[in-house]
Amino acid sequence: MSPTRPSPPGAGRPPVGQVRRLRLAGVGGAVPRARDFARSVLVDWGWLPAVTGDQRAAAEDLLLVVSELVTNACLHAGGPDELRMRLAAKLIRVEVADLGPGTPAPRTPHRAARPGGHGMFIVQRLCLQWGVERTPDARGKTVWAELAAPL
Template identity: 35%
Template structure:
């Protein structure tokens, strides 16, 4: 994808159910990549109606947009800091949830640190897990995929 943003609209093959809107961008770690990921997230979620334009629900709540930006910022920062190569950010919006997926080239799964209010920094994964309705990380052939879902 080389830094290009791609938006795709899909509905289930049977034509029954709620549509999904998604977008993806590959980030190379150049200056501004994290800010770009946050901006893409906010723009995507504020522009797309819930349910992928199927008339179910209206705009994504501002609180969900803010939480999604926070999650994207933390996950993309971690991936760019700890993994080789580009990072793929994918955002999916359906009637019931926002799904944030970050793929990178390091197969090591993220491990949150034990809570420690005296520690400075390294709280990102704790924050993500605290605000997420679902969180999982999966090893892939070349790297890993971290997926977070935020209910609308």
């Protein structure tokens, strides 16, 4: 029988700073495609399969945020151009680039009984922070959201 050695801290975890990209410009079914891509990234990065309820909730929250940001780009910005997921030490940053001129914002006041218009409210509630970045002298924007890594 061979002795077992404990794995060094961080062994088996993907390196911080890793970025995954999915091109979505001009494709049909952008929302389910983005969710499937995000799910596979979460598997690669060790968030799935979830072992604890907190890990499962964190993964489900991230998949919901991906769905909401891509849906928002489909409805209000002529469709998403690209989905990016960036791994940091204690969080994942989700970015959805599009060519739309608008700036997303949660509806205020938020009325839960009103149909539609809940996407950015959901993003705001689930994320540590979110925002919009514009590139000077370029069309479009990137809407980003950051979610905490599960414990």
